[in-house]
Amino acid sequence: MLFKVEMDITIPPGFDPDGLDRLKAAEKARFQELQRAGTWRHIWRVVGRYANVSIFDVESNAHLHDILTTLPLYPLMTITVTALCRHPSTIHDDDR
Numbered sequence: 001m002l003f004k005v006e007m008d009i010t011i012p013p014g015f016d017p018d019g020l021d022r023l024k025a026a027e028k029a030r031f032q033e034l035q036r037a038g039t040w041r042h043i044w045r046v047v048g049r050y051a052n053v054s055i056f057d058v059e060s061n062a063h064l065h066d067i068l069t070t071l072p073l074y075p076l077m078t079i080t081v082t083a084l085c086r087h088p089s090t091i092h093d094d095d096r
């Protein structure tokens with residue numbers, strides 16, 4: 001199942017910079033693990049914001065929920081999820 005996921009990150013004023021660096025490093029490692037597994041299919045930076053637009057390929061709504069809520073930066077994120085399905089005109093076999 002494919003989902004578009006929009007993540008906006010807000011860093012609270014006074015947030016410990018070293019703690020933030022640790023969270024970012026942990027987030028990057030988890031992201032790259034999920035990217036290698038094919039679960040986090042695509043990511044783009046939103047120009048001018050600490051935000052991204054991503055495409056996830058997961059087994060179920062619950063699977064996506066589990067992934068998103070355990071991301072290291074999750075406590076700092078505002079997340080919007082949009083369900084996607086195959087477009088009838090696509091030429092890509094892996095769009096499901």
Ligand SMILES: O=C(O)C[C@H]1C=CC(=O)O1
Nearest residue numbers: 027028031050051052073
């Ligand atoms: O930078 C971000 O958009 C937040 C998050 C998503 C992947 C990653 O490495 O960090």
